Amino acid sequence: MAAPDGDGATPNTAASDLTNVPDTVDVPIVVLRPNLVLAWFNKAAANVLGLLPSDIGRESRNISVLAGVPRLEEQCRQVMASGTESGADFHQGHQWFVVRIFPHTRGDSQVSGSVLTFTNVTAFRASIDQVIYERECTKAILNTVADPLVVLSADQRIHSANRAFYTMFFELAYLGTQLKEMIASSHGFKPMEVDHVFPGEGQRTLSIDARPLSLPGHSERRVLVTFQDITARKRAQATNDLRAIAERKEELRRSEAFLAEAQRLSSTGSFSWRVTRDEITWSDQLYRIYDLEIGVSVTLELMRTRVHPEDLSSYEKMVDQARNGGADFEYEHRLLLPDQSIKYVHMVAHGIRDEEGRVEYIGAVQDITPRRTAFEEIKALKDQLYKENVALREEINEASMFEEIIGASGALRRVLLEVAKVAPTDSTVLILGETGTGKELVARAIHKRSKRSGRAFIRVNCAAIPASLIASELFGHEKGAFTGALQRRAGHFEAADGGTIFLDEIGELSLETQISLLRVLQEREFYRVGSSQPISVDVRVLAATNRDLDAAVAEGAFRQDLLYRLNVFPIRVPPLRERKNDIPVLVQYLVEQFARRAGKRITEIQKKTLSLFQAYDWPGNIRELQNVIERAVVLCEGKVLSVDETWLQHEPNERPTVSPVGVLADDKKAFAERELRAIEAALAECQGRVSGPHGAAAKLGIPRQTLDSKILNLGIDKRRFKPLSRTRSSS
């Protein structure tokens, strides 16, 4: 390479071997004389900067590449003057150099020029630019993340962080210690939540996650820590949790309220019973059912005190079975409460066994008293309906035979007149007459014409019921009142409530029953057998007998006071022999009835037969006539009905044997007595008044003058029937 020339700068001989050394380095080296003329350059300078040998001796300002170095001349002069190095940046094309300028001194230390070295820093500069770019990119990316991020070095110093980190954690970042503690408490990079108090902001909850960063080619360990402020979320969650809890509490409260209300409305309480410890828990409703103060400690013994004495044994049996078996159970019993009222309860329970085999029952107890009462009432009604149904069937059967009272004889008309008079009243009627004369028909006629005709007509044949059961039949009985009384049962009087009871064959009643019947007639109330609770009824009593009750009274078989009560309005039904004129009509009627039943067509009755009927005495009265006709219809093979004479073989004047003491002994006297009683009854009902729409004459259906005449003839004192209070007030 060109050697510096002039002013003795030529290398000496000893060093001549080193002259080529500068050409061995790849750093361009340029030497300028003090006057800034190019004195020398090495091979690299020629190669890199493009200096030519012809440039030697030219001023640097005229060498384009050197002219491009900023402030080169100024710096060279300064360096030469000060003896200190200087530097400048320089680039040629895409190549960047750091130009360092040193003073060039000779052996005598005199500055003989400047030495310029050109270090190519293109690659380094590019790498720095790349680093800057990468960091700026990283920073920009990190700053786009809304949540704080920080990269920590191994000693937990902050290596880099985003803006959000500094915004939120400035204090922590500076103080370091707190952050270290937070990081240190992250338990080996496991995500965690930390509550931290920020000055001015209060406590915030942070979710911290830390993960190691592996940097390729670097052994340095770094950790990326991310923070998420979850305060709002936690608060919202807490709020939601609280709201959810509150809602659940409210739901639970409502559910409990609904359950309690449902239990109250259904009269059902619930319980649990831990058998091994005898721990019993009750719902409020159960306390109410057992009439216990809510909250008292419940024990089996306490429950036992409420069990009806009659149900105690079965109750204890049930408890024992449940305790020993653990099986589900269902049980119904009565409670006897402190006020002596009785409740019916239905208990059902399901047994649950825990892992150790201990049994706990979960169950319910329902107060079924109203249901039970209703059931009893329904049963009573059912009984009543049954009876009414039976009575109705009987009535239909009877009515089919005696739809109307057939006949037009004077005797019968008198009876019908009495029926018409007494029917609208509630007076007790005693119907007298021989067997088969139609006493029941008369009773039904009275009922039918009365205001009770819409209600039941209960017929009781006192002679057909055993004496031991007659009271029970008439008045009913309580459960257990006597052997066989398995259920409570209503009697005929209850069945006839609002209607009419017809006591046929009244003369057959026992004296004991007569007393009860007398009470009904007097008080209009009675007792069921086995009960002390009186039952009030509104029943009209019609009685009938073929016996001579006066004689029975005389014999002590019938109570006189009862007779008085029954004999308010006696009606005597005449025997058929006293109304023979009615026989043809009766025969025709009966033949039609039986022929229809038998499916026969009978259009005529043999005259001889009719004559036989009219000649016959008919001790069995219409029932006998009915039997004879039925028999004749069955045997009849044509359209003409006839009977065999032998069927009517009784003595024509034979007196009825069924009436040991002839009731017809003195008809006039009897009639006078009945007339007297009817008038007195009417006067009593009308409080002694004879005339007017509410007077006794109207009640009896006869003119006032006729009644006055009868009262006079019979010697009746009308004043006896005047109300006492009026008499007193007028006096």
Added chain:
Amino acid sequence: MHSVEHQSDTVRECDPWEQVLVEAAAHDHIVQLYQDQDFLNSAVCRYIGAGLQNGDRIVLFPTLPHWNTFQKRLEADGVDVHAARERGQLTVVDAHELLPRFMRDAMPDPQVFQSVISEIFGQARGSYQKMRAWGELVDVLWERGDVAASMNLEDLFDQLNKKIGIAMFCSYLMDNFNGDVQAHMLPRLGTNHSHLIPAEHYARLERAVAAALREIVGPDEARVLESRLLSQYQPPFNMPRPQALLLALRQFLPAVADPVLERSRSLYTAAGAA
């Protein structure tokens, strides 16, 4: 070595920071980091003296010990402090007495602060066109360890300054060669200040940083780094070039920043001791 260094150490010349303080204008918010009490005294008294000389209204919030020092130095510099206070040009409010008036729950209450400080500034302004303030309210909090409170108060002062347009100056007892300060505090202070005075001797700082960088990365690389980093780095507020280089290093080459900073401290301190 630079010949300038000898001049700066032997001949009292106006440092660039002095120029900043002398020429402090409305809306300027200058922060000084100091560890040497004399530096604090010099800076504050220069700021006050220049203000009084300019005819500005001065409001100070010093601690009492500091004020006593300032007062002596000002009077030594020929400032008639008493007269200035008498004529209402200078108002001094004890920082320890003032702080509790607007602090609530360890944090400044913005509304109370606004009310209290505005009242003081309003009373003080009087007929003066310009006003400059200096205080160490924030530094009191800083030294207590109430970092968040101190930064919050700085924010409030900065907001107030933007509103009322005065020159503000505050001083922190803070080590500029501390890595955490470089990494965290200075960027934060950059958000509420306009100028940073990081050290007393700027030339010494520049030489120390340049030499440290050359030592750490090599002379040619140092030159490349300096040019490349400073061309890319945008300082958060006005500061001397070597300080910007240190912050740029921390931002772009944090692995290099710490050793350079540490070496810079040594060189800076050594130069001061020489």
